[in-house]
Amino acid sequence: MTGTRTARPDVLTVLRGGGVYPAILLLLLFNVAFTPNFATLTNLRLQLVQVAPVAIVAIGMALVIGTEGIDLSVGSTMALSAALLPLYLGYGVWPAVVVALLAGAAVGIVNGSLVAFGHMQPIIATLGTLVACRGLALVLADGRLAEMFDPVLGTLGNDSVLGVPISVLLVLVVTGAAVVAVRRAAFGRRLLAVGGNRAAATLAGLPVNRTLVTVYVVSGVLAAAAGVLSTARQGAADPSSAGLLIELSAITAVVVGGTPLSGGRIRILGTLMGALLMQLIIATVIQHDLPDSTARMLQAGIIVAAVYVQRGRSRA
Amino acid sequence: MTAVETTAATTGHRTVTGRLWWRPDRAGTPIVLALVLIVGSLVFGDSFASGRNLGNIALDSSYLLLIATGMTFVVLSGGIDLSVGSLLALSGVLTAYGAQWGTLTAVLLPLAVCGVIGLVNGLLIGTAGIAPFIVTLASLLFARGLAFAVADEGNKVHLIPADLALTRLGQARWLGLSAPVWFALVVFAAAVVVLNRTRFGQSTFAVGDNLEAAGLMGLPTARVRVLVYVVSALLTGIAGVLVAAQTQSGLPTIGEGRELEAIAAVVIGGTLLTGGAGSLAGTLAGVLLLKVIQNLINQVGTLTSYYQQVVSGTFLIVVVLIQSRLTRRRMR
Amino acid sequence: MSIPALDVRTVSKHFAGVRALTDVSLELFPGEVHALVGENGAGKSTLIKVITGVYRPDDGEMHYLGEPAAFAHPRDAQTAGVSTIYQEINLVPMRSVAANLYLGREPVNRFGLIDFRRMHREAGELLAGYGITVDVRRRLGELGLGVQQMIAVARALSTEARVVIMDEPTSSLEPREVDLLLDVVALLRRRQIAVLYVTHKLDEVFRICDRVTVLRDGRVAHTGPVTGTSRLRLVATMLGRDIDQIRRHGATTFGDHRPAATGTPVLRAEGLTRRPLLDGVSVEVHAGEVVGLAGLLGSGRTETAKAVFGADRLDEGAVTVDGGSARRWNPAAAIRSGIGMVPEDRKAEGIVGDLSVRDNIVLAALPRLTTAGFLSRRREDAIVDTFVRRLRIKITGPGQRVRELSGGNQQKVLLARMLCLHPRVLILDEPTRGIDVGAKAEIQALISELATLGLGVLLISSELEEVVEGAGRVLVLRDGALVAVLHDDEVSEARIMREIAQASEGGTA
């Protein structure tokens, strides 16, 4: 018997996992060479801080995609959590945060139930909640942006521990938890089995419906957490623009990171790198003051190129 | 003469006759649509059931019908096309841009560009094997970027002269219905024939049903998968031309979120997102259902726009749930 | 001899890390039926896919009708006259039967539009030629695997072909269809068509094949005429062992142990009804007993198995284990009560292709291997190790993806998945379908051994001899209802055939 092959993927397998690594490398090199003030600690820190919400959402998305699903409602869930924060801030920051996360969980329960028990196609179920939750968020906030001057919330959004921003720490924690869940926990195994072959998972006696609901709840809670983070950083809750179109960035990050949309396989680290790549593209575009149109076309090109490199692997 | 016809096997004769029980696959959405129409007429009376209002619904539906028709081909083949919203804008901008050289360029330029983008989508998906979601997501970005570039970052809105043949055509009315409605219906009818009565159409179903098997059965799977994206892009292109002709201008900002609306219409119409099963008739019903519901929600003057969103999102879910209950298709 | 219709020369093919074919040469002459045999994973299907352009060979060349040829796509092979029935049914399940028969070459009218009326008529006639009268407008997926297999055959043979390749065409057929199919093969031979015939059923090799090529580990181990080759020799060549090592009792390797069904049954299912497929079927399985389920295709055997296992919603009926029953009967509850099932459709309901062999084996045992939500890699590996060795599963390592395994090895993985639960009753739906003689013997022996150790087995097989020799009691199904229960001495192929025949006379024929 040759040893354990999936246990510890060596560097080469990881690198082969996708075009995302060379793409990041190229962009970094380009920026170090041609972007003034790029290779500074503050700038790198800034990129990490800015990518944090997307990265958190993307990791939740990766888990959902692993079950052959998709969650379009993450952006609206962020808005919902943003809308709830100022409403409950009166009871203190933590209760408000808990309420926001619970709302994320509730959206996840709805999504998961529609997919698991209602047998709805995930893209349609979550499209419905996308529209409805954004509306709900706007109703709750009466459509208005609410400024918040709570110091604790400000700390959450802007402060660092040992030089690492709290939001980045949160990303690391979420990533670590997700990696462990996928590689070591029964939950991750169930999730992959459900995504890989739902009928087989059912016949193996796995709690398929419970797994599906849990995955959407995780995604919802992570989206809500991202909503709290970005709200805290901004010092204002803006339910009309919070998380707008973030679902597309998150899905792109997941796919660019090497997770196939067909389910059954998940790359958490790749997802993180995918999110980072998207952030780097944005940073490059803005710092070089490219016009909006060029920026979009460039983004399209890089995404296709990065995924093209890893093609075939995702089909197999 | 085939090998088998002569083996009139007389050994064991076994009947595998199928019970053809009534399948409301096709009927689900129209039933819901009919119900909604009846309820709408009862509740809102003439403000809903007037010729003018229904004509407006028809016009509004016509663009979506064109896009959703193309989307149906793509979804049936097991794919998805997220680029249509941006393509709609791009096509409109190019129509207005091309209008300075006359109607012919105004029509051909956007269709050519859309065709090329559809072809690239198709090649990346069908030949290079990249996931449709990500390819068309990239062209969503690309087409929007191009639309902005043509419109000088939105600084310049190209206009279509009022006296151009295109304008007159786009704003004509025949038998009480606007021209885009007729164009959409003609294109839709042609699409129905292509999907149901040609080998390309049948192959589209097969490819979406089981890609590997379709390949082993000798179907030109790559070609089919390329073509559906071209079809989708071209029909979206036509919709863009019509929108531009109607509004006499090309705006790079229109069409955002149209892709999701089109996908919703297709799915409400009973087409499986995983591909292989569905119908264009269902898509037509899906488009109308979406637009009628939107119209009805607008009729409730007291509903604030935020509540409108809550209602329409919930409605989408409920309609699809009812539709799938009625259909009871076994999903795998 | 004439020039070969197909001449494969020193073809090699490897997949990531696996040498599937090494210097394989094969000549196929017009009018000959050429058997291709070998263990699971020997490379038979790979060879076929290389020939028909699904895979590109690393090395070697091919001549077709005397000319050098290399098909780039299955379509090219088909147009050139090489018609193939691939292993595992490769049809489109959501389309109609007729569409499946004519996909890509539908009859068109003078406007170039498909003429469905003609297509349906011709499809009906075509199938009638195989004794199948099915409404050709029905969706293919609604039909049983056996019927689907016959439709795949009909499709492949309805084109003008010079070479016909069949990869395990009889694996989901029961005896009568097998006869029918072999008649068709004989007819092809009379028409000077070259046939390459892959099978694990040696009977078929000796019944209709002229020559046989044995593949072992991707190499040609033997090629020669069938006449003059002994069955034993063939098996020995396939397995790469000495003849002496291969002991045999009868056609199968079931033990003689047949405990009487005494005492209270472990498993009792009563009045299972699921309209219109199942009608009040009752099944009892005692500890240590092997119960066979026999019947025609679509008679409801798989339905029964799934109903017992709680995989399908039932209209009526109850399942009890040791007299107790779960509040909600579903696969999870069944597994908890000590029932296991290996499903019929390996690809669709069995394996999780993207997961590793290890993950697939322990899939159903996850709850038992979990402490506080985490998996114990050590305990997983212990289980995997045990069963990989015990069932002799051929893998490069426990981390190999199951998708890459040959069919037989996938089947063993599924068996291991259930066996590692130490079930009290095991439901096996066609456990030896598509499995090579070696593995088949192993699995049969294993079933006997497990029964000796007290395991109750519900065995479904389309091969009657397997049911006859393996089971102590046989239930015969017809149209979803139990028509006969045969005990001990009553169990014989002839008797089962008679029950089925009576049934079908009472039926529609």
Added chain:
Amino acid sequence: GTGAPAPNGSAAQQVQATSGTTRCTPELYNGGVPKLDLKTATVGFAQSEKEANPFRITETQSIKDEAAKRGIKLITTNAQSDLNKEIADIQGMIAQGAQALIISPLNSEGLDPALKAAQDAKVPVMTIDRLLTTKTPCTDYLGWIGSDFVVQGERAADAMIKATGDQGEVAILLGASGVNVTVDRTKGFKDQLAAKGSKLKVVAEQTGDFTREKGQKVTEQLISANPGISAIYAENDEMALGAVAALKGADKKPGDIKIITIDGTKGAVQGVLDGWIAGVIESNPRFGPLAFQALEDFYSGTGVVEKTIIADKEYTPENAAAELSNAY
């Protein structure tokens, strides 16, 4: 952003300028439309964008307040920045029996089907905020009330020159792409800099989509790449406040970087008081009194002029404290 909207004030004192010679009346409008008693009429208002920022909130509120004051039945819709929805909204209101319309166009082009529907139904359309540049007043629409966005840009440039002492590098936070407010405010700003022979150098122009979040993110990137930036021109207050958040995050002090912005929301004026923002050019959203006055003039026979430019204030460090209560 809570608090009651500022008092509407009288219509007359809001007018900055008018232009156009003909005065539109029911007889002249589009071949003649029926006369109405405005008191008993149903008026429809089509809002174009989400009421997510103070400008839109105040605009809608102002219309609603004025309708209530005059006892007129009002129906409102919101197109959520979706052009097709705005068209459908307008058609819907006509179907519901609106006899006159006030619309705030999402864009200066593209509303043709809606205008056509209004023409067919003989419903007059008064436009506010954005000008339908290619349409004919008193034919396609009654008249227009709004701000001159180009002038706003010019005034912003003047304020910028004053605040910076006419030196340094400027970054522009553009509004949403493809919207003519963005185009005009950019054009006015840049042209004015050129006209004044300013030594200010525009080093970056990036879109902040009119939102606080993007304003913050883009500013963070820009000041990271160009530490030399000494001034920011934000094309609305939300982006300016995002920029302030970015500057705070980068440990800048109030006044380190001069911010000039357009809109005049409470938050921005407060920002002026706090020293973070150097100046705010108002874009007055209180269209209610003027719009209903116009409808009244229309039906009374006085007639409506083609263009009415609404008066826009300017908030500076000098007047911020006094004017804070008037900001919206």
